[in-house]
Amino acid sequence: MAPEEITIIVSAFNEQDAIAMTLADLAAHVPAGCEVLVIDGGNDRTGEIVRSLEPSFPGLRHVPHLNDRGKGHAVRTGIAMAKGSFHVQFDADGQFLAKDIPAILAPLLDGRADVTLGSRFMPESGKDLEAAFLRDAGNHILSLWDSLLFSHRMTDVLAGLKAWTAEAGEIMALQSDRFEYEVEIPARSLRRGLRVMDVPVHTRSRTEGESKVPIIRTGLRILTATAKFRWQP
Numbered sequence: 001m002a003p004e005e006i007t008i009i010v011s012a013f014n015e016q017d018a019i020a021m022t023l024a025d026l027a028a029h030v031p032a033g034c035e036v037l038v039i040d041g042g043n044d045r046t047g048e049i050v051r052s053l054e055p056s057f058p059g060l061r062h063v064p065h066l067n068d069r070g071k072g073h074a075v076r077t078g079i080a081m082a083k084g085s086f087h088v089q090f091d092a093d094g095q096f097l098a099k100d101i102p103a104i105l106a107p108l109l110d111g112r113a114d115v116t117l118g119s120r121f122m123p124e125s126g127k128d129l130e131a132a133f134l135r136d137a138g139n140h141i142l143s144l145w146d147s148l149l150f151s152h153r154m155t156d157v158l159a160g161l162k163a164w165t166a167e168a169g170e171i172m173a174l175q176s177d178r179f180e181y182e183v184e185i186p187a188r189s190l191r192r193g194l195r196v197m198d199v200p201v202h203t204r205s206r207t208e209g210e211s212k213v214p215i216i217r218t219g220l221r222i223l224t225a226t227a228k229f230r231w232q233p
């Protein structure tokens, strides 16, 4: 498969301390020539750093996202701009590892799934996050809640590494602006008959930059949004 068929969507909000490391990891693990769109909603030096790397990274493109309304909005912009037939969503903060991208794409490439969800909680996953009890517990509860609502077992609906075919991207027709879009991806996919599959991935603790997530407020927003995704046509 030609590398141009793959688009990596990297949403970034003030990730000047992590973006270079994230892009170096991508450069080492994805075929040269893949499209990499950094959808930048922040106002720090992230853009400057990405633009300085563009000449040595074919396919890399900095996309200033001026009226950025959140990560979901940024990913939707990435989907609308993507030229590839396969889209990978990859966080800018270096917590997910680019070496897992071939595995997350494989079920799409050989036609076994339309959407793949990276999972930090399968037996084969590798996780060296320091104890984040509240976050993990919330994630397990949301994943279980979604699995019940959509009658499909999912182990980690909130992971920042997911992939889908361009066609599935159109069918999902995401609408969320903020973090609830993580759940909107499997929810709309399953409601619209797409095949969704978990794939074990590896993570490491955030070493650079800082989290943008108020955990309890975000969890509650996601919980109510899920019910909406389930019962909306």
Ligand SMILES: Nc1nc2c(ncn2[C@@H]2O[C@H](COP(=O)(O)OP(=O)(O)OP(=O)(O)O)[C@@H](O)[C@H]2O)c(=O)[nH]1
Residues within 6 Å of the ligand: 010, 011, 012, 013, 014, 015, 039, 040, 041, 042, 065, 068, 069, 070, 071, 074, 090, 091, 092, 093, 095, 160, 206, 210, 211, 212, 213
């Ligand atoms: N464009 C854009 N990107 C965002 C926004 N909020 C977060 N992001 C990016 O989305 C990715 C995930 O955000 P994080 O803050 O790391 O969220 P998280 O991974 O759930 O939380 P941590 O585990 O604390 O890192 C990162 O690459 C962020 O830079 C936003 O409002 N706009």
Ligand SMILES: [Mg+2]
Residues within 6 Å of the ligand: 091, 093, 095, 160, 206
């Ligand atoms: Mg993160």
